[in-house]
Amino acid sequence: MKYKIPFSGRAHSFTKEEQDTVIEVMQKANPLTQGVYQESFQKKFCNFMDVDYAFALNNATSALELCAQLCQFNLGDEVIIPSHTYTASAYPFLKKGAKIIWSDIDLETRVVTAKTIESCITSKTKAIVVVHLYGYCADMPKIMQLAKRHNLLVIEDSAQAIGAKIKGKMAGTFGDFGVFSFHSHKNITTLGEGGMLIVKDEKIASIVPLLRHHGHCDFSYDRKNYWLPAMGNLDFPELYGNKLWPNNFCLGEVECALGEKLLERVELINADKRKRALQFIDELKEFTELEFHRVDSTRHNYHLLVARFIDKKRDTFIEKMSKKGVQCVVQYYPLNRYDFYRKAGYGDAKCPSADNFYDNMVSFPFSHIMDNQTFEDMIDITKTVLSELA
Amino acid sequence: MKYKIPFSGRAHSFTKEEQDTVIEVMQKANPLTQGVYQESFQKKFCNFMDVDYAFALNNATSALELCAQLCQFNLGDEVIIPSHTYTASAYPFLKKGAKIIWSDIDLETRVVTAKTIESCITSKTKAIVVVHLYGYCADMPKIMQLAKRHNLLVIEDSAQAIGAKIKGKMAGTFGDFGVFSFHSHKNITTLGEGGMLIVKDEKIASIVPLLRHHGHCDFSYDRKNYWLPAMGNLDFPELYGNKLWPNNFCLGEVECALGEKLLERVELINADKRKRALQFIDELKEFTELEFHRVDSTRHNYHLLVARFIDKKRDTFIEKMSKKGVQCVVQYYPLNRYDFYRKAGYGDAKCPSADNFYDNMVSFPFSHIMDNQTFEDMIDITKTVLSELA
Numbered sequence: 001m002k003y004k005i006p007f008s009g010r011a012h013s014f015t016k017e018e019q020d021t022v023i024e025v026m027q028k029a030n031p032l033t034q035g036v037y038q039e040s041f042q043k044k045f046c047n048f049m050d051v052d053y054a055f056a057l058n059n060a061t062s063a064l065e066l067c068a069q070l071c072q073f074n075l076g077d078e079v080i081i082p083s084h085t086y087t088a089s090a091y092p093f094l095k096k097g098a099k100i101i102w103s104d105i106d107l108e109t110r111v112v113t114a115k116t117i118e119s120c121i122t123s124k125t126k127a128i129v130v131v132h133l134y135g136y137c138a139d140m141p142k143i144m145q146l147a148k149r150h151n152l153l154v155i156e157d158s159a160q161a162i163g164a165k166i167k168g169k170m171a172g173t174f175g176d177f178g179v180f181s182f183h184s185h186k187n188i189t190t191l192g193e194g195g196m197l198i199v200k201d202e203k204i205a206s207i208v209p210l211l212r213h214h215g216h217c218d219f220s221y222d223r224k225n226y227w228l229p230a231m232g233n234l235d236f237p238e239l240y241g242n243k244l245w246p247n248n249f250c251l252g253e254v255e256c257a258l259g260e261k262l263l264e265r266v267e268l269i270n271a272d273k274r275k276r277a278l279q280f281i282d283e284l285k286e287f288t289e290l291e292f293h294r295v296d297s298t299r300h301n302y303h304l305l306v307a308r309f310i311d312k313k314r315d316t317f318i319e320k321m322s323k324k325g326v327q328c329v330v331q332y333y334p335l336n337r338y339d340f341y342r343k344a345g346y347g348d349a350k351c352p353s354a355d356n357f358y359d360n361m362v363s364f365p366f367s368h369i370m371d372n373q374t375f376e377d378m379i380d381i382t383k384t385v386l387s388e389l390a
Numbered sequence: 391m392k393y394k395i396p397f398s399g400r401a402h403s404f405t406k407e408e409q410d411t412v413i414e415v416m417q418k419a420n421p422l423t424q425g426v427y428q429e430s431f432q433k434k435f436c437n438f439m440d441v442d443y444a445f446a447l448n449n450a451t452s453a454l455e456l457c458a459q460l461c462q463f464n465l466g467d468e469v470i471i472p473s474h475t476y477t478a479s480a481y482p483f484l485k486k487g488a489k490i491i492w493s494d495i496d497l498e499t500r501v502v503t504a505k506t507i508e509s510c511i512t513s514k515t516k517a518i519v520v521v522h523l524y525g526y527c528a529d530m531p532k533i534m535q536l537a538k539r540h541n542l543l544v545i546e547d548s549a550q551a552i553g554a555k556i557k558g559k560m561a562g563t564f565g566d567f568g569v570f571s572f573h574s575h576k577n578i579t580t581l582g583e584g585g586m587l588i589v590k591d592e593k594i595a596s597i598v599p600l601l602r603h604h605g606h607c608d609f610s611y612d613r614k615n616y617w618l619p620a621m622g623n624l625d626f627p628e629l630y631g632n633k634l635w636p637n638n639f640c641l642g643e644v645e646c647a648l649g650e651k652l653l654e655r656v657e658l659i660n661a662d663k664r665k666r667a668l669q670f671i672d673e674l675k676e677f678t679e680l681e682f683h684r685v686d687s688t689r690h691n692y693h694l695l696v697a698r699f700i701d702k703k704r705d706t707f708i709e710k711m712s713k714k715g716v717q718c719v720v721q722y723y724p725l726n727r728y729d730f731y732r733k734a735g736y737g738d739a740k741c742p743s744a745d746n747f748y749d750n751m752v753s754f755p756f757s758h759i760m761d762n763q764t765f766e767d768m769i770d771i772t773k774t775v776l777s778e779l780a
Binding site: 008009010013014019022023026027029030031032033035058059061062087088091094095183184185189191192193214215225227228229230231233234235236243245246247248250251252253254255315318319328329330331333335337338339340341343344 | 398399400403404409412413416417419420421422423425448449451452477478481484485573574575579581582583604605615617618619620621623624625626633635636637638640641642643644645705708709718719720721723727728729730731733734
């Protein structure tokens with residue numbers, strides 16, 4: 001089916017300057033991976049986030065795989081993860097031997113809270129994955145207090161929340177690890193795939209380059225000739241006496257240069273999306289059966305525009321919208337309900353708010369490439385459909 | 391140090407048409423990953439290789455990680471791998487639980503043979519990794535006969551050998567798996583990172599998309615509404631009753647479109663390199679202390695231009711070349727000699743030819759972006775240095 005207003009698979013277009021950057025770097029970068037543009041992208045990302053260590057990666061899943069590796073789970077260790085999130089937030093931890101405990105979300109903010117997490121903590125808990133889903137930064141100050149009290153590692157999955165902040169402190173910079181995505185759907189994208197990992201610990205920062213790039217490192221001694229005994233060394237990244245397996249999670253130089261360029265306007269893109277989200281919410285405020293999460297601050301970047309029906313009419317609504325050419329979707333099936341997690345032994349979750357939200361939620365087409373007329377049309381169609389449903 | 395003739399970190403430039411493709415696709419692809427360009431790249435790659443199943447991946451290491459996963463090693467299973475290769479050919483197999491047996495190379499062709507492999511076969515051998523190093527296709531017909539006799543899986547690491555062939559049959563299409571790289575150094579590159587995996591088995595082909603992309607799949611039943619129970623399903627890729635972990639190994643749409651475009655001229659690039667390699671070898675034929683592997687056919691794509699000194703003067707040669715502004719390098723430290731493999735328990739290898747070749751080899755600057763004058767200069771300087779050494 002061809003929609004007049006489709007749910008876009010991409011988030012934004014690229015400016016002339018961004019296109020020129022791509023062409024310039026594809027012609028002149030040497031090498032085309034693991035070079036000066038990666039270095040520069042990471043540096044600019046650190047400045048933007050006000051952190052010391054950031055590592056460009058080929059996608060955000062690779063960042064989460066590294067987090068899972070760096071947690072070094074022992075048999076029986078548990079990690080708390082919201083059931084209402086994308087699968088990449090969760091399965092890397094299973095691959096690395098952790099046991100998942102599903103945490104519920106807050107029905108109003110659609111993200112986890114210190115309270116929903118606290119009820120999942122046991123003597124086996126080693127880490128918490130906090131997901132700033134939809135672009136809203138969860139209550140990190142309180143969650144960090146809780147984590148400190150219980151000595152837990154905190155992974156902030158900020159894949160959707162670049163630029164969201166609490167009192168000037170960026171999402172992804174509170175925890176031990178911060179994960180960012182530059183996937184096609186995200187507020188900024190490095191040609192469809194890309195990610196970034198922030199780490200806090202200096203020792204961990206020293207091994208991420210080896211974990212990312214096959215274990216490549218220098219020899220531990222000065223050499224007379226650059227090729228003897230070999231061009232470079234390969235070694236195990238080690239953490240607390242344990243050897244970790246290396247990977248190839250490298251992001252190309254063109255993508256890095258583009259990412260650096262996009263950082264210049266990510267806050268503008270976020271502001272545009274937030275302005276539109278607030279307009280949409282406010283224009284629909286008479287329809288009280290549709291519950292939005294209205295946040296008029298930089299704490300929400302409105303990566304996505306979602307709402308919950310309180311009257312069980314969600315499915316009729318989407319069907320009617322669809323007939324009028326608007327492709328609304330439903331997102332973040334609670335992970336425990338997928339065949340994958342059921343078969344893995346994680347089919348049970350006590351997450352009533354996640355289930356309630358999912359079963360009644362709608363996600364509107366909301367990419368930055370949507371023009372104003374289309375956006376206005378969507379508001380009108382939404383009003384019409386809601387009126388018909390009343 | 392700044393070299394007049396550096397060993398380039400990239401292999402080729404991009405034509406105006408290739409640049410236009412990148413700009414066109416970055417503007418119009420929707421989504422920017424896992425879309426129509428991937429489909430089209432894979433199809434064209436299948437046509438080029440004359441195979442049924444090819445899967446674009448974010449790098450060749452991911453292809454090797456998938457091979458290692460798909461071999462499904464049991465405790466004690468062995469995999470035969472040349473010691474003289476890049477690390478990505480080997481460590482994914484360790485990660486998946488296999489035991490490595492290092493195979494030697496043939497000193498003349500610099501790759502493994504049926505004979506060097508056969509001496510490594512035991513009752514525990516499950517798979518063989520054949521690496522067409524430097525761009526020369528190993529003797530696959532004989533190796534496949536050997537593998538059939540012993541019921542072994544064959545992984546052809548053709549990362550450097552795209553377009554090399556034996557009697558019209560492409561490197562990478564003989565074995566159960568064929569691995570290709572579009573890394574910055576390779577004969578064609580998808581912006582610095584990229585890879586492709588060829589598989590033969592239909593059942594395996596059906597699960598690679600899930601292994602590549604988080605386990606995403608359709609529901610097993612027809613649905614009335616596209617969003618119920620969810621937009622799509624997640625499930626375990628299964629093989630012979632075993633569940634395999636999914637990954638995110640996706641290559642972006644822009645990279646796929648560029649890769650497809652580059653396939654149109656890979657054989658021209660290979661022909662250019664082969665012509666130059668033969669010229670270089672022939673112009674130096676009076677210097678018999680320098681042993682090249684001269685192959686005047688498409689069996690060698692001359693990804694790299696390497697030679698072996700038979701008189702122990704390699705190090706003096708490189709030093710003198712370096713002083714004259716030519717950056718020769720030494721490649722493929724036998725893997726068993728790296729700290730990484732020693733610590734992993736694979737420090738011992740009976741590979742005298744690999745050691746001999748490595749200890750006496752030189753790799754000349756040889757990227758496709760080198761202009762003719764520079765190439766002629768390199769020949770002259772090489773002649774001068776060799777004369778001085780005589």
